[in-house]
Each structure stands twice: as structure tokens, then as C-alpha cells.
Amino acid sequence: METFLFWIFAIVGVGGGIMVVFHRNPMSSAIYLVVTMLCLAGFYALLAGPFVAVIQVLVYAGAVMVLILFVIMMLNLREETLQREGGMATWILAGLIGLVLVVAVLPPFPRTPAGTPPPEFGTIEAVGNKLFTMYMLPFELTSVLLLIGIIGAVILAKRRML
């Protein structure tokens, strides 16, 4: 069952990711991005991380994608042709990135996670305990970052001239 779900999520997720990049209509790209993010939430659930899975659905597939869809609708972008496919340099650079990542995946280390994790692994309570003890400072800094983001977005969107 787990293997079956993994392959479903992998194929749909990667297919969605490819469609995000190569689809002509920005609106369709956004919808495919939602599909990919939901598949990633499924991966997190398979990897014993219910909290991150829920956060992924709420924040990414919910909030961030609604924001992007709103902007696409406001800008009223028409379907565009995929003009330049990018020069040879683009493909070489992309291939190089892919090659480096594959090499990074290859080295021998414990391949399969050992045993089953304890039942509380990845739950809201366990992650919260870690977040508010060991990672307190990064968490507080995140709130400052959010404040900066809110102020920046409001000021940028209000201004008349660039």
C-alpha cells in the first residue's frame, strides 16, 4: 500500500511540476502547482510527519496559492506562446544542477530508515515541544520576518510609481 501511494504521488507530483514550467497559460500553471503541493503533502504523511503535511495543505495549497491566483486574475494575463526556449546555456546549466543533485543523492549512507518511529513522531505536540524549546530563537525571528513581509507588501502595493 505504501509503495503504491508513493508511486502515485511521485508520478502525479513530478508530472504536475513539469506542467507548471511548460504550460502556456499561467492560470493552468498555478492549478498544476496546487496538485504538486498536495502530492508533497501526501509524501509528508507517508514520511510520518502529519503536522508538516497539514501545514503544507493549509499554508501552501491554501494561502500562498490563493494569493498567486488572485494576482494572476488581477493582471489578466493572456495565454502566451513559449517564446524563447532559452539558449543552449540554459539547458547546460539546468543539466549541471541535475547532475550535481544526483551525485549528492548517490553516496552510501543508511538507505532505509531503521524501524518504525515512535507513535508521537511528527505530531503537533512533539514538533511544538521542539519548536518552543530548542528552536525558540528562530521561531521568534520568523515572527519579525512576517511583520517585515506584511509592511513591505503593503507599502509596495500602495505606492503609485516604482
Add this chain to the structure above:
Amino acid sequence: MIPLPHYLTVSAILFTTGAIGVLMRRNALIMLMSLELMLNAVNLSFVAYARLHQDMGGHVFVFLSITVAAVEAAVGLAILLTIFRTRATVDVDNLHLLQR
């Protein structure tokens, strides 16, 4: 149990796809979406390694990185709206004011 390299391979494919999108597409909105794709691919690696080492630090880091991605999307889209308002385009080839 699915071996870890399977997850890492999916993550690598998604990251490379996002990189191709950022390098190839000229529509700034699609570039932002490809950026989100790359961030998501990295998050998948984090969660996979958290499962391998049975350490929830990876989950905390994904939580923080999702926050950063949300802020990045908000500010990026605000910049995009401002650019569109003044120049009526989001094609990055037309935005070469700083090149001259």
C-alpha cells in the same frame, strides 16, 4: 518502507524542474511559481532526512521555511503588481532599466 533515495530523487527532479522554469520562462509570475517549486523540493528532502534520523529538527525547519516562502511570495507578488502597474508587462526581458 520506501528507501530514502527514492524521496531524494523525487526531490532532485522537482528542484531541477523548478530551476529550468526560473532559467527558461520569461514570465515573472511563472518564475515565482518555479521558485516555490524549488523550495518545496528542498522541504521534501528535509522531511525525508528527518524520518531517516528520527529527529524532528527537520520538521521544525520545514515549518520555518514555509513561513519564509509565504513572506517571499507576498513581497514578490507586491513587487510584480507595482511593476505591472507602471509598465503593463511582467515579461522580464522588458525590465532592463538597471542594465543601462
